[in-house]
Amino acid sequence: MTIPMVSLRDLRKDYRAGSDRVTALDGVTVDLPAGTFTAVMGPSGSGKSTLLHCAAGLDRPTSGEVVLDGVGLSRLDETGLALLRRERVGFVFQAFNLISSLTAGQNVGLPARLAGRRVEPADLDEALARVGLADRARHRPIELSGGQQQRVAIARALLNAPAVVFADEPTGSLDAHTSRQVLAMLRDLVDERGQTIVMVTHDPVAAAVADQVLLLADGRLIDRLDSASAESIATRMAAVEETC
Template sequence: MRTQTNSLRGQSSTGSPGFALRLDGVVKEYGKSGRGVRALDGVSVGIERGSFTAVMGPSGSGKSTFLHCAAGLDKPSSGKAFIGDTELGGMNETQLTKLRRERIGFVFQAFNLIPALSVRQNVELPLRLAGERLDPAWLEEILTRVGLGGRATHRPAELSGGQQQRVAIARALITRPDVIFGDEPTGALDTVTAKEILSLLRSCVDETGQTVVMVTHDPVAASYADTVLFLADGRIADRMHAPTADRVADRMTHLGAWA
């Protein structure tokens, strides 16, 4: 079993060496007390290193908030979030920025590439911003792995949508992060290209032991994961191991009524 959703409150506050990320009793409220919206309602989950997890749920279920709190983009109202053994709650914004740059990779629906930079320069950017030394051999390996070995000098406008998303994945991989977070990474792609990108993410897990957490609304995309977490009303309502697109679609159809 790769993803665990049992309560983890009894564990050490330093996290667990088996988990790439962990949420412990996380509550996130927006707005004033009594009138606010509780986007996450006591979520506890540990996601193991080297696993692929999809996060699904109806609109307003808390998927984006889950990603934001897990990735240190937003702070929980209560509870704790960890990347590896590092608790995010005690970090200031400068420390969080450094952690996100060095230990987290992001792949979004919008590719978020810089048009004036080449493929190589876009991929190198996280290391440049961090002031870290670039390993040319690692860069070439990453570009080859994502199928862009011959496109290093091209600019984003010269690439297809699928190729641009491959650049974004290479950029996410370059720092050897603890976790790659995907927020609807195939949402802007056609069906064939989406499958290529999902296969690439799957290979990052299977071949290099990367940890991927992907928010998606697409049952086919979720079927590439090891485990699907279903959110409803800010809580983990269910989980599914070895998912298929049909099983995921059926579960989503009944999620609201079940919850």
């Protein structure tokens, strides 16, 4: 059996909204296998971003347990969580979050340098080569297309060889053609390098690239689709939205 890279056990997350309590996650239990691509989908307010943040150690659940690469996150203090995120987790978001005054190579190495670690030029070159930008190391963001900027952000996430990459709508600001290129690259990272990727998306076409699709509604995991087509995902999502 494939060993889980991320295990969620009876995960619950409540928020206070004035005098009311809002439940964002309501007892989610699921294993995300190592070396696979998981997409997380659901209607607005279904809890998908909250699931991503709790799984990545960016937010603490109200109850339940997250185990990431064999480490139970509830046992870690804030310093321990920050260290785990730095060493074992990569993040990619819809906004590229690149520094306009820095080159692509400098942007890739920035988080490591801020953490006080020396970054070898060869490591930067390797990270950019992995995403097909070996010849763009000295280009600034304004000189790159949107898809190239997102590739720089992915290279930055991959620099320290993370156990898992969490991506929140990574193609949300890209056109259809560029989205397909970025998704194909993410797929290759899983197939060729054994990377584990967990991606939140609202797009059935993007989700169809994944090995499994988790469907959330009202904070609960209501379905899992394996190797599903975009059409079948869209049909299932439409049925979920009709009941919400």
